[in-house]
Amino acid sequence: MRKTDLDLSKEQALTILQRMWVSRLTDDKMAKLVKQNKGGTFQLAGTGHELVGVVCAQSLIAGKDWSCPYYRDQAFVIGLGAELPELFGVFLGRATTHHSGGRMMPHHFSHKPLRILCQSSVVGSQFLHATGRAWGCNHSGKGEVVYVSAGEGATSQGDFHEALNFASLHHLPVIFVIQNNGWAISVPASEQTAGGSIVDVARGYAGLAVHDIDGTDVMAVHTAMQQAVERGRLSEGPSLIIAHVPRICAHSNSDNPQKYKTEQMEHCDHDKDPIARYEQWLLSMHLLSQEQINEVKEQARLDVEQAAQLAEQMPYPAQGSSRLHVFSPYEPPLHDMEFISDEKITLMDAVNHALVEEMEKDPYLVVFGQDVAHGKGGVFGVTRGLTERFGTQRCFNTPLAESTIIGIAIGMAMDGVYKPVAEIQFADYLWTGINQLFNEAASIHYRSNGQWEVPIVVRMPYGGYIQGGPYHSQSIEGFLAHCPGLKIVIPSHAADAKALLKTAIHDPNPVIFLEHKALYRQQKFVARAEPTAQVMIPFGQANILREGQDVTIVAYGMMAMMAFELAEKLAFEGMSVEVIDLRTIVPLDINTILESVKKTGKLLIAHEACLNCGFGAEIAARVAQEGFQYLDAPIQRLGAFESAVPYSKPLENEMLPQLADLEAAIRSLIRY
Numbered sequence: 001m002r003k004t005d006l007d008l009s010k011e012q013a014l015t016i017l018q019r020m021w022v023s024r025l026t027d028d029k030m031a032k033l034v035k036q037n038k039g040g041t042f043q044l045a046g047t048g049h050e051l052v053g054v055v056c057a058q059s060l061i062a063g064k065d066w067s068c069p070y071y072r073d074q075a076f077v078i079g080l081g082a083e084l085p086e087l088f089g090v091f092l093g094r095a096t097t098h099h100s101g102g103r104m105m106p107h108h109f110s111h112k113p114l115r116i117l118c119q120s121s122v123v124g125s126q127f128l129h130a131t132g133r134a135w136g137c138n139h140s141g142k143g144e145v146v147y148v149s150a151g152e153g154a155t156s157q158g159d160f161h162e163a164l165n166f167a168s169l170h171h172l173p174v175i176f177v178i179q180n181n182g183w184a185i186s187v188p189a190s191e192q193t194a195g196g197s198i199v200d201v202a203r204g205y206a207g208l209a210v211h212d213i214d215g216t217d218v219m220a221v222h223t224a225m226q227q228a229v230e231r232g233r234l235s236e237g238p239s240l241i242i243a244h245v246p247r248i249c250a251h252s253n254s255d256n257p258q259k260y261k262t263e264q265m266e267h268c269d270h271d272k273d274p275i276a277r278y279e280q281w282l283l284s285m286h287l288l289s290q291e292q293i294n295e296v297k298e299q300a301r302l303d304v305e306q307a308a309q310l311a312e313q314m315p316y317p318a319q320g321s322s323r324l325h326v327f328s329p330y331e332p333p334l335h336d337m338e339f340i341s342d343e344k345i346t347l348m349d350a351v352n353h354a355l356v357e358e359m360e361k362d363p364y365l366v367v368f369g370q371d372v373a374h375g376k377g378g379v380f381g382v383t384r385g386l387t388e389r390f391g392t393q394r395c396f397n398t399p400l401a402e403s404t405i406i407g408i409a410i411g412m413a414m415d416g417v418y419k420p421v422a423e424i425q426f427a428d429y430l431w432t433g434i435n436q437l438f439n440e441a442a443s444i445h446y447r448s449n450g451q452w453e454v455p456i457v458v459r460m461p462y463g464g465y466i467q468g469g470p471y472h473s474q475s476i477e478g479f480l481a482h483c484p485g486l487k488i489v490i491p492s493h494a495a496d497a498k499a500l501l502k503t504a505i506h507d508p509n510p511v512i513f514l515e516h517k518a519l520y521r522q523q524k525f526v527a528r529a530e531p532t533a534q535v536m537i538p539f540g541q542a543n544i545l546r547e548g549q550d551v552t553i554v555a556y557g558m559m560a561m562m563a564f565e566l567a568e569k570l571a572f573e574g575m576s577v578e579v580i581d582l583r584t585i586v587p588l589d590i591n592t593i594l595e596s597v598k599k600t601g602k603l604l605i606a607h608e609a610c611l612n613c614g615f616g617a618e619i620a621a622r623v624a625q626e627g628f629q630y631l632d633a634p635i636q637r638l639g640a641f642e643s644a645v646p647y648s649k650p651l652e653n654e655m656l657p658q659l660a661d662l663e664a665a666i667r668s669l670i671r672y
């Protein structure tokens with residue numbers, strides 16, 4: 001077999017051409033289908049980007065290596081072996097097996113057998129998923145690499161820089177390919193990036209190999225990719241390939257480049273057509289004749305036509321199926337509550353012990369976050385001792401970047417083997433990582449039509465009463481509960497904390513575990529006898545802390561403790577208060593609440609978050625709708641005043657609900 005000076009066989013050279021034409025003609029056909037009103041309404045063509053995508057795919061091993069391809073990287077996906085009829089099916093919103101089965105817009109790829117992770121529309125978040133997956137590859141030692149592509153516009157996102165930093169820091173086998181077409185919709189590179197290119201900035205990341213190449217030149221792409229793959233397989237570190245390509249199409253079918261590109265610019269792009277250029281190269285190398293090239297193109301046309309026809313025959317997603325796959329089903333094994341001894345442990349010890357026991361059992365359970373490792377073991381000391389016991393590979397510090405923490409957790413977990421338990425230092429700082437949680441982790445299972453799971457746990461201290469000021473006191477559960485796809489756990493005492501964290505670790509869905517800072521070391525109510533290693537508490541099962549007849553208080557976290565204390569006190573005055581500790585707010589145990597209200601006829605919901613749109617509003621609405629007939633009084637809510645949490649103690653006391661406020665609310669409701 002004749003080889004080129006590229007070490008590319010004639011067969012490979014032919015395959016590259018075939019796949020480029022399939023991708024190009026797929027673009028053309030999809031554009032027609034939009035005009036014909038056949039079900040597809042949205043198109044992001046990859047015209048001009050074909051060569052870089054196809055050659056990159058050819059450099060990887062499909063089914064072994066992992067990838068996060070950009071929406072414009074259709075040629076890569078075709079090159080890796082994605083079934084063409086399915087790509088058309090997804091374009092027409094049909095019930096395909098891969099690429100989301102009609103849940104995502106077209107060109108948002110996801111294919112589990114090909115190890116294409118589920119892609120979103122958020123440009124840039126995929127960089128961190130790829131990096132997290134590469135962390136897993138590095139540690140499993142199988143020589144797998146991870147490919148991630150994007151446009152130059154996406155390099156303005158913080159996640160790009162966070163990913164380069166983390167990948168360089170840990171020498172990860174990830175290959176970042178930036179298909180630089182000079183435009184992000186209508187914004188030229190000169191308005192996007194200081195100096196017009198990210199190359200010089202990227203060279204500043206120690207340990208990152210940087211290639212700045214012509215993405216229409218097969219030799220350049222093939223060589224850079226070979227080097228990057230080899231470097232990754234040998235665990236030598238990450239590579240960044242900036243490949244310059246033309247965008248010979250509109251950004252999308254609703255965009256008109258004439259509004260921002262001159263005719264001359266468009267001509268220039270056409271002159272750089274990678275297919276024309278590649279055909280010239282094949283002819284000059286005598287690898288193919290013009291006739292053979294024509295045959296390749298004709299065959300591609302037939303394949304594309306056939307794929308489109310097959311797609312038109314595919315069914316639409318079944319009625320009612322839009323409700324499936326918000327969560328992956330899970331029930332923990334049942335085990336009666338048993339205790340190790342009578343000796344009490346604090347809530348922070350309970351969390352630590354749950355982690356130790358689960359890390360002993362599962363070598364793939366990994367703990368990371370800011371300051372969690374070594375002697376410090378977290379700013380509250382919750383993870384103390386884990387690095388010493390399990391090593392720096394199992395409990396490690398991350399850079400000070402919340403998007404990194406959640407983004408790499410997602411990528412790490414997506415092989416279904418690694419179990420990341422990440423810590424956000426304070427819930428108040430989740431916001432710099434919220435895109436990864438809300439737009440990515442929460443919906444990957446749903447968006448991939450149940451194909452991928454994101455079994456991550458994100459632990460975070462939350463709440464006030466410790467003079468933490470506006471940035472160490474927030475109660476954010478209401479925001480989190482509004483996002484479909486997240487489970488939210490809020491233990492109020494040590495025994496629950498241990499058993500609930502174990503359930504969280506085994507749950508295949510993203511679980512947020514909120515630990516109240518002021519309860520970490522509290523002795524009187526919170527410190528409890530320690531459950532044995534097997535005990536797990538199912539989510540969605542509220543705990544009746546104290547039974548009563550006169551009024552129901554629904555609470556969680558700090559307020560559950562306060563309510564319990566008051567119920568005991570008021571009992572001496574003959575008032576009978578039932579206290580329900582929700583334990584998890586998603587899923588919500590509405591039945592226990594309704595049963596209680598049936599008995600007492602009166603409901604008070606107490607939380608320390610602001611009242612407006614707080615989680616209490618949701619409970620009140622549900623009870624009003626489903627239990628109105630049981631109520632003898634209007635539902636009452638107690639929460640914080642509408643402001644940030646102030647630092648000075650008198651101010652904090654005014655803003656956050658106090659024991660006296662709760663007592664007054666209970667007394668008044670009982671009197672009603």
Ligand SMILES: Cc1ncc(C[n+]2csc(CCOP(=O)(O)OP(=O)(O)O)c2C)c(N)n1
Nearest residue numbers: 072121122123151152153154181183184185
């Ligand atoms: C975080 C985010 N902001 C805005 C958008 C809207 N948007 C979609 S594509 C795009 C331009 C991306 O440009 P580039 O990364 O250069 O890729 P290209 O389309 O040129 O291939 C924008 C602004 C988005 N999808 N995600």
Ligand SMILES: [Mg+2]
Nearest residue numbers: 151152183184
């Ligand atoms: Mg671009």
